[in-house]
Amino acid sequence: MxxxxxxxxxxxxxxxxxxxxxxxxxxxxxxxxxxxxxxxxxxxxxxxxxxxxxxxxxxxxxxxxxxxxxxxxxxxxxxxNVKEIVLEKIAKNNEKYPVEKAKGNSKKYTEL
Ligand SMILES: [Mg+2]
The missing domain is CATH 1.10.287.1080 (MazG-like)
Structure with a gap:
């Protein structure tokens, strides 16, 4: 468990x-x-x-x-399943906030 x-x-x-x-x-x-x-x-x-x-x-x-x-x-x-939904959200955020655009700034994904 x-x-x-x-x-x-x-x-x-x-x-x-x-x-x-x-x-x-x-x-x-x-x-x-x-x-x-x-x-x-x-x-x-x-x-x-x-x-x-x-x-x-x-x-x-x-x-x-x-x-x-x-x-x-x-x-x-x-x-x-909490683990699954958090992993899914991380994957979505990876797409919204690609490292090359998001690294070191706090802008919302719509402003990247
Ligand atoms: Mg309380």
Whole structure:
């Protein structure tokens, strides 16, 4: 079993023991991902670059874990293999952002 599948199974076990599947429709899971990402951003809000590197790592870990947990649950709901879809996305981005055009700049692919 892959690490990602093992994590997903742990999340499902936790959720199902609490009968929370009823709340985990796609809209709620997508909203939860967005809220957890906002909580991550809040850790850095109003800090300069130097202060941003000094944010409590435990708090960063918590928010990363929350984002990933809801992401895995949303992927599971749709039967997606997370490894496959990330690899597919990397392949798409390789086409959008060829190294010879994208290396060293942050322009969007439409402006390359
Ligand atoms: Mg959180």
């Amino acid at each position: 892959s690490d990602l599948q093992e994590l997903t199974n742990k999340l499902l076990e936790f959720r199902n023991a609490r009968d929370w599947e009823q709340f985990h429709d796609s809209k709620n899971l997508a909203t939860a991902i967005s809220i957890e990402a906002a909580e991550l951003n809040e850790l850095f809000l109003w800090k300069n670059l130097e202060q941003s590197e000094e944010v409590d790592r435990d708090k960063i870990k918590d928010e990363i874990a929350d984002i990933l947990a809801y992401t895995l649950l949303l992927a599971e709901r749709h039967g997606f």
